[in-house]
Amino acid sequence: MKPFTYERATSAAEAASAAAGRKGAKFIAGGTNLLDLMKLEIEAPVHLIDVNGTGLDKMEETDEGGLRIGALVSNTALASDIRVRRDYGVLTRAIVAGASGQLRNKATTGGNLLQRTRCSYFYDTNQSCNKRKPGSGCAAKGGYSRQLGIVGVSDACIATYPGDMAVALRVLDAVVETMKPDGTTRAIPIGEFHKLWGDTPHIETALEPGEIITAVTLPKPLGGTHIYHKVRDRRSYAFALVSVAAVLDENGKGRVAVGGIAPRPWRVEAADAALPDVRAAAQALTQGASPTDQNAFKIALVERTLAGVMAKARGEAA
Ligand SMILES: Cc1cc2nc3c(=O)[nH]c(=O)nc-3n(C[C@H](O)[C@H](O)[C@H](O)COP(=O)(O)OP(=O)(O)OC[C@H]3O[C@@H](n4cnc5c(N)ncnc54)[C@H](O)[C@@H]3O)c2cc1C
Ligand code: SF4
Numbered sequence: 586m587k588p589f590t591y592e593r594a595t596s597a598a599e600a601a602s603a604a605a606g607r608k609g610a611k612f613i614a615g616g617t618n619l620l621d622l623m624k625l626e627i628e629a630p631v632h633l634i635d636v637n638g639t640g641l642d643k644m645e646e647t648d649e650g651g652l653r654i655g656a657l658v659s660n661t662a663l664a665s666d667i668r669v670r671r672d673y674g675v676l677t678r679a680i681v682a683g684a685s686g687q688l689r690n691k692a693t694t695g696g697n698l699l700q701r702t703r704c705s706y707f708y709d710t711n712q713s714c715n716k717r718k719p720g721s722g723c724a725a726k727g728g729y730s731r732q733l734g735i736v737g738v739s740d741a742c743i744a745t746y747p748g749d750m751a752v753a754l755r756v757l758d759a760v761v762e763t764m765k766p767d768g769t770t771r772a773i774p775i776g777e778f779h780k781l782w783g784d785t786p787h788i789e790t791a792l793e794p795g796e797i798i799t800a801v802t803l804p805k806p807l808g809g810t811h812i813y814h815k816v817r818d819r820r821s822y823a824f825a826l827v828s829v830a831a832v833l834d835e836n837g838k839g840r841v842a843v844g845g846i847a848p849r850p851w852r853v854e855a856a857d858a859a860l861p862d863v864r865a866a867a868q869a870l871t872q873g874a875s876p877t878d879q880n881a882f883k884i885a886l887v888e889r890t891l892a893g894v895m896a897k898a899r900g901e902a903a
Contacts, residue, residue, distance in 0.1 A: 587629040593638050597764045597799045600636050605766030605795035607632045612797060614657060615691035617684075618700045625708060627717055641695075641799055644668075650805035653762075656695030656798040660750065661686070663694060673803060674811030675830050679753035682815040685822055695798035698751055698761065698778070699790065702744040703824050704733060715741045716786040726877075732826060735876040735883050737847035742786030743877070746779055746849050747824045753813060755842040755850035756830040760802045766795040772802070779849035789848075809834045810898045815844075816890055827886045833898040837861025841891065843870055846883055863892045 594600035604610045611630035613619055614637065622628040642657035644666060652668060663669060664680035684692060706712040706724040713722035725733055725743055734745040759775045773791050780788055792798070809832045817823040825845035833839035838860050842852040851870060859865035867888035874884055 586623050587626060587631075589623075589630055589633055591633045591635065593635045595638050595640075597636075597639050597641060597797050598768055600634050600639055601764050601766045601768075601795050601797045603634050604797070610634055610795075612636045612695075614693040614696040615659070615688075616696075617688050617692050618696065622701065626710065627708065636695075636797065647802060652803045654694050654801045654803070656693060656800055658694045660684070660689035660692040660694070660697060663750075664689070672806035673753075673757060675756060675813050675832055676750065676753040676803075676811075678811065678813035679749040679815075679828075679830055682813055682825075682828070683749040694750075694801055697748055698754075698798065698801070699792075700748050701789070703747040704744040705729065707744065716744060716782075716789075719785070719787050729879070730877040731879045732824070732845075733877070733880055734848060735846050735874040735880055736851060736871060737781045737849065738875065739782045739784065739786070741784050742782040742848075744782070744786070745845055745847060747845075748850075749813070749815060749825065749828060749844060751775065751779070752828055752842050752844035752850040753830045754801065754803075755852050756832055756840050757803055757807070759804075761798055762800040762802060763792065763796050764799050765793060770799070771796075775801075775850070776852065782848050786848075807832050807840075809839050812894050812897050814890055814894050814897070816886060827883055827890050829887075829890045829894045831891075831894045831898065833860070833895070837895050837898055841866065841870075841894070843887060843890075846871075846887065861895060863895055864888060867891050 609631035613633045641655040643655045645653050660680050664677045670677050707714050712724040733743045754775045761773045761778050763771045812831045815825045815828040828844035831841045840857050842850050853869050856866040856869035871884045
């Protein structure tokens, strides 16, 4: 691990301004992703700004009937909150499908949104990786790509966004609230928060330098059955090959978002409109796919996972 300095911020404004004043600074929340990346020297911040003392660990109801989740709320606290379990069940289910209890106790809402891809070449500093070192190439192309992306990917990078929570946030139309170093705030719809890789796969989100996530806001609850189904190589402690977050009414109409196939949680308007026709919805979700030989199975897996989700919504599957 490279040497770094450390400070604790006591407010979001203080953290953002500290980040702006120090090139190469990074925020640290739970540290469950950042520390691993620092140990491997994939990330080498010169200065860490600990945001755990910023008071962003509260949840409150909004005037619009939704819920505002502070960026420092832990995954465990969020998933177990009675309002979330009652009104946003898809979010609870997505969070508990991820990581382990110990990790979820440390992992935060903001940090979880910003976790980095799990492409194995990204984690191996002996391999070329445009995301880790812009312009160096992509070892995954022609390499091991079973778990990588099939839609929204680019010639420069075929990695996926790996998280579960954000897939549920996408189906719920959450909004990410931020603060810039000059004190101005932004509300970024979750669908615009994660970038497609394009020619710049190292730029992963809409955040600007020094901008801190302060909260995630959920709109008022959607009625319907909330489902999160995650397909993975092991039954637990593994990232999704394909996951589906859904909120469906009794006729199978509603919304779906898919994880494990793209640089961002993947939601397509035409797929929502096609429901409850599973085949048409799956085709809309995978339209334009450019899979490798090793991950072409994900096209069929999206349809099968969606079919299972629909069966669950109809009460036909456990
Ligand atoms: C073994 C293992 C298995 C896992 N399995 C899963 C899984 O199945 N599904 C899943 O979804 N996740 C999984 N994870 C990932 C885990 O959920 C993330 O590591 C965690 O959510 C990151 O949150 P954190 O608070 O620890 O972030 P940190 O590691 O502290 O930070 C992550 C990034 O976010 C930035 N950051 C943190 N807070 C803010 C903020 N408020 N504003 C701006 N930037 C900020 C940091 O600078 C850093 O770049 C796994 C992790 C491990 C180690
Ligand atoms: S797929 Fe992306 S993250 Fe993986 S090696 Fe290629 S550029 Fe790097």
